[in-house]
Amino acid sequence: MRALTLLLAMGLALAGCAGGDPRVPALQTELAQRDRQIEQLQLRVNELTQSLRAQQAQIQRLQGLGEDRLENVNRVERISLGRHTGGYDADTAAAGSEAVRVYLQPIDTQGNAIKAAGSVTVQVYDLADGPTLLAQCDYPVDQIGQHWTRGLLGSYYVLNCPWTSPPTRRDLTVRVSFVEYLTGKEFSAQKTIEVDLPAPAAE
Numbered sequence: 001m002r003a004l005t006l007l008l009a010m011g012l013a014l015a016g017c018a019g020g021d022p023r024v025p026a027l028q029t030e031l032a033q034r035d036r037q038i039e040q041l042q043l044r045v046n047e048l049t050q051s052l053r054a055q056q057a058q059i060q061r062l063q064g065l066g067e068d069r070l071e072n073v074n075r076v077e078r079i080s081l082g083r084h085t086g087g088y089d090a091d092t093a094a095a096g097s098e099a100v101r102v103y104l105q106p107i108d109t110q111g112n113a114i115k116a117a118g119s120v121t122v123q124v125y126d127l128a129d130g131p132t133l134l135a136q137c138d139y140p141v142d143q144i145g146q147h148w149t150r151g152l153l154g155s156y157y158v159l160n161c162p163w164t165s166p167p168t169r170r171d172l173t174v175r176v177s178f179v180e181y182l183t184g185k186e187f188s189a190q191k192t193i194e195v196d197l198p199a200p201a202a203e
Contacts, residue, residue, distance in 0.1 A: 076116045076180045079187045080105045082156055085174060087195030090160075096198030099162040100124050100135060100174055105154070106187075113155050115148050117141055117181035122161045125173045134172065137161035141181050170194050 082103030089097050106116040124135040139147065139159060147157045175190040 073182065074108050074110075074114065075182055076106045076114070076118070076178070076185070076187060077109045077111075078107050079176065079178045079189050080107055080113075081174070081176060081189050081191045082154070084153075085191055086193040088160055089196060094198070095196065097167075097195040099160045100172075100193065100195065102157075102159040102161065102174060102176060104157040104159060104176055104178070106157075106178060106180070115145070115155070116178075118144065119179045119181070120144055120157065120159065121177045122159055123175045124161060124163075125175065126167060126169055127173050128169060128171070131173075132165070134165050134167055135161045135163050167195055167197065170197060 082105060085102050086100065087097030088099045088101035091098060100122070102122050104120065105113040106118070108114045108116075119141045120139040122135070122137045122139075123133060126132040126134055137159065144157060147159055149156055149158045172193055172195055173190055174193050175188065177186055177188045179186045
């Protein structure tokens with residue numbers, strides 16, 4: 001309304017200044033600028049209206065799918081640790097495991113391993129002493145995908161977790177938690193493993 005009032009006032013001013021008034025060109029320029037501003041505002045209003053309609057349509061579609069729509073989405077039911085999970089030695093020149101290698105499989109409702117998005121925490125304990133935490137590694141959701149591997153033995157997230165404190169016993173326990181990105185649910189699994197101890201220091 002203010003813009004329309006201003007335009008009317010300018011129109012009246014132009015009509016009353018039709019005698020070579022030097023103010024007319026300036027008023028005409030300002031009037032043209034106001035016209036462009038109104039056009040831009042109208043375009044913005046149209047964009048917002050279209051965006052609102054699209055959002056309303058999406059809400060209606062989601063409501064039509066029902067509250068149980070996640071039941072029809074391929075999601076994680078549990079996680080499993082592969083039988084090859086255990087000590088890992090990348091440096092063949094030195095004796096002993098340098099880390100624990102975890103083969104993690106998110107399992108869906110059909111019993112299949114899937115490359116589900118999520119964050120992972122790997123912890124390795126010596127339960128005979130404390131328990132004592134020997135290693136912990138965290139893998140955020142934006143990095144876990146690069147650890148997915150497909151092979152003859154199956155598909156896994158392959159995760160290497162180096163020691164924070166070197167072990168003094170071969171028998172350890174690895175615990176893995178997986179927080180699914182889709183639902184926010186947390187799944188956990190643990191497994192007793194064996195590792196190779198480093199050679200004793202020469203006396």
